[in-house]
Structures are given as C-alpha cells and as structure tokens.
Amino acid sequence: MTTQTTAKTSVVKVETQVKKARLSRALILPALIFSIVLTQIPFLVTIYFSTLEWNLLKPTEIKFTWFDNYVAVFEKGDLLPATFATIGITSLAVVFSVVLGLFLAVLLDRKFRGQAVARTLLITPFLLMPAAASLIWKHSMFDSNVGILSWLTEALGGTPIQWTTDLPFLVVVIMLTWQYTPFMMLILLAGLQSQTPEVLEAAAVDGASAWKTFRWITLPHLRQYVEIAVLLGTIMLLQVFDPIAIITKGTGGTKTLSYLLYERAFVGLNVGEAAAYGVVTVLLTIVVATVALRSLFKVFIEGGQR
Amino acid sequence: MRKLKNSLITSLTWLIVIIFFFPVFWMFINAFKSEQDASAIPPTLIFEPNFSGFQRLMDRGMADYLLNSLTSSVLSTLIVLLLAIPAAYALSIRPIKKIQDVLFFFISTRFLPAAASLLPLYMIFKSLGVLDNINALSLVYAAMNLPIAVWMMRSFFNEVPMEIVEAAQIDGANFRTELIRIVLPIVLPGIAAVALICFIFSWNEYFLATLLTTSDAKTAPPFLASFVDGRGLFLGVLSAASMVAALPVLIAGWIAQKQLVRGLAMGAVK
Structure with a gap:
C-alpha cells in the first residue's frame, strides 16, 4: 500500500520535473535561436565562403577551391604583425588602465570635498562615444597644428611632435588607456569600498603602517576585482576598432586583427579571401584571448601566494 | 603636518581628475566657439559664445541621424529584454541540465569578432535589400548585446531568494504570476541597468553602423566620422556634433553610475 503511494507520488514528481524542464527550455530557446541565427550560422557561412573562389567583379564564376584562400592569406604575411599589434595594444592598454585605475580608486576612496563630483567627472571618458572621443583626440589634442598637446610642448620649449604620423601606436594606447581607466577605477573602487572597516581598524590598532595594510590586506582583497577588470577590459579591447579606424587607419603597427579583417573584407572585392581572413581571425582571437587571460591570471595567483 | 599631507593628496586627486576630464571639457568649450576661436593657437578660454556650429549641424541633417541612433538603440534594447529576461529567469531560477553549456555558448558568441559573421x-x-535599413541594424545590435545581457541578467536573477519563489510555487502560483508578480519586481533595478548598458552600447556603436548603413539608416557615430572630410577649419562644428551625439549617454551614465558598474561587472561587484 505504502509502496504504491510513494511510487505514485514519484511518478507525479517526475512528471512535474519533466514539465518544468520543458518550460525552462522553452524560455531559453528564443534567445538561443536568435543568437544562433544571427551569429553562429553566419559564421558557418563564412567558413563555407572561405573555400570558394569568388570575386565580386566576376559574380558568375564562383567555384570551389578547397584551401587556396587560406594559402593566399598566409602567403600575404600580414596575420602575424596584426596578431602582435592586437596583443600589444590590448595588453598595454589593460595594464596601464588597471594600474592607473587602482591608483585613482585609492585616491577617490578617501573622504574629501567634492568627492562625488570628482568621480562623476572621472568616469566621463568611459561614457563618451568612442567615435567622438577618437575624433576629439585626433583633431583637438594630437593635431600637429591646432592640437593642445603640440601647443603645450611648444609652450614648454620642446619641439612639436607629429603624434598621429610618428607615434600612432602610442597615440592609440594613450587614448584607450584614457578611455578604460575610469572603468577599471569604478570596479576597483567598488572593491575598496566592500572591505570590512573592522579589519582595517584592527590593522591600524596593531600598528600596521598604511602601506603594509594596503599590501597585505587591501591588495589580496582586491584580487578578484582586478581579475574582473582585466577580464572585461580584455574582452572589450581585443575587438577595439574605432580609434584605429579614425585616428591611425592601421598605420605604424596599429593594424589589429579586427582592423585587418575590416580592410580585407570590405575594401577588397575577393569574398573568398575575405572569408578566409574572417575564419583565421576568429581562431587567432580565441587563441590570444585564452592565452592572454590564462597567463595573466597565473601571474595573479603566483603573486598572491608569495 | 597630517592636514598638509591630506590637502596635498586632495590636490593631486583633483589635478588628475582635471587632466582626465580635460578633453571632454575642451570639446564642450569648442562647441560654443567660432571656428577661428576653436582653432586658435594659443588656445583661448575667453571668447564670445557662438552657436553657428549647432546651426550647421542641423543644416547637415544631424537630427535624422540622431533619430536613427535612437530608433536602433531603443529597438535593439527592447528585443534584448524580450529575449534575455525569460532566458535569464530559466537559467537562474529553473536551471536545467547542461546549463553551463548554454551559458558558455552565450559568452563565447561575444568573443567572436563581429567582423567574422558580418x-x-x-x-x-x-540581397534582401535591407542594407541601409534601421530595423536590420537593430537586429544585429540585439544579437551583439544579447549574450552579455543574458549573463548580466542572470547574475541579478541569482539574487532573488529561492525561499520566496518556492513559497509562491507552493501557494499554487503559476509560472506567469510567479515571474510577473514575484520575481520581476525584485530584479527590476537589475533589468534597468541591463537596458541602460544595451542602450549605451548600441548608441555608441560605430563599426557595424559604418558597414551596414550608408545614408537612410546612418546613425550618429558614422555621421561624426564623415564630418572631417571638408577643408578649412572644422574643430568648432566637430566639437558641437560630438557633444550633441555623446550627451544622452553622458547624462544617463552620470545619473546611473552605480547600476552601470554593477551591470558591467556582471553582478560580481556589489
């Protein structure tokens, strides 16, 4: 008798669970399908395109060529420099903006007059439309005739620098650091403010210096926040496009993978080769992202254990 | 001594804040200068306010481009919310098997360079004739923002106490009442943050807009970039255009700083 009822309830249970799982799946499915249709399927089509000989000037002569496009892509030899440019720009901008962001977060964590105003002004670079920011930096700051920086160097007695033509790499890194420092600062400031005041007070009572407290209590506490900041910064910066397209047009070692792909895909007429560039770029981006994030976090973990 | 040190640090803080804000400040100032004043060397801080820059923006039809920006941002944000809220609800409150795979799938699409599927x-x-179409652009923006929205939204849904949900279920609340009456009110601030972030990303987007639009559906960022083609002085009008294009997001971000950080840090920052 009793076994029968338990069997019955468990059947009901299983049934409701199946029903629940079905509901969950039905709720996720629209988002999943939307994503697949607009991102995954086009990527598969890109892979298919990459095996075709297809020139837009000869739209009737499309034929299958296996891996000829990939051979052509590798023979051009612009992938390696683009990979290095991507790694260089991303890692420098991430490191500079995290370090500067930490410094600023510590400064803003104190109580002082106008603290809220200072924070609001400071986050503005991150909110400013990147295209607008790139244009303002290019024409209003770095311009060799009317730029503020040129005027400043001359006023201080130096020779004016042709920033965008002579130092394009530095210009992009400066502009991106400027843009991302506020973002890093906000995340790290949230980390600083989540510290329990009792611990800091206890350290002060025990006679720990400000530096020692920072080094041994605050920094370890901040580690997870730094990790989030680095992760998000890397995701966003790996695909950065606006300042490169607007300020440097890929000159002087700033031709990143995303800009190279843009140049190949939408300036040239060879669809097959452009698609091959697309596929290789995706693979390289994934490799760079994985390697970069892994090695960065390794540094953190080792640093944290010392 | 301590007081001196304190005010020194405060001064240093303000100095850095001013340096960081300066390009934006200069953009604001130049927007209200005549072209001669905007390009003057040495730079002038004292000038007669001049609104000809704004006049020229309107003459070049900036209002249309702003309207396009608004349409694509609002439309894509609505699509994202419509898709991401149910998905996040299911992933967080009624998790299924293989949930990790689903989540990983979503985040991996964000790593895919947009250009690869473009x-x-x-x-x-x-071939469909929607190359310069604002609705088509909105769809692409929705696809661009959806993965991050699902992730952010899930972290907000995760904070809903399970006891409340279970109590509602025991009381016989069906799924719809449970979602609308119980869960949504709790996660509303989170949803607002996600909506704001999606709006900002779409509003500021330049790459896809340059490629997928030419004139009818052109948004503000490519319009800005096309501003620098003429000869002669353009700093004043460029600054005015940049200011107008950037202002909606600046104001929204200034007001909602806290939600913005929480959303962007995917709920990891409280």
Missing part, C-alpha cells in the same frame, strides 16, 4: 550578413542584407 560578411554573410552583409551579403544576405544586400
């Missing part, structure tokens, strides 16, 4: 989309849009 070529076929471009071809399809071209």
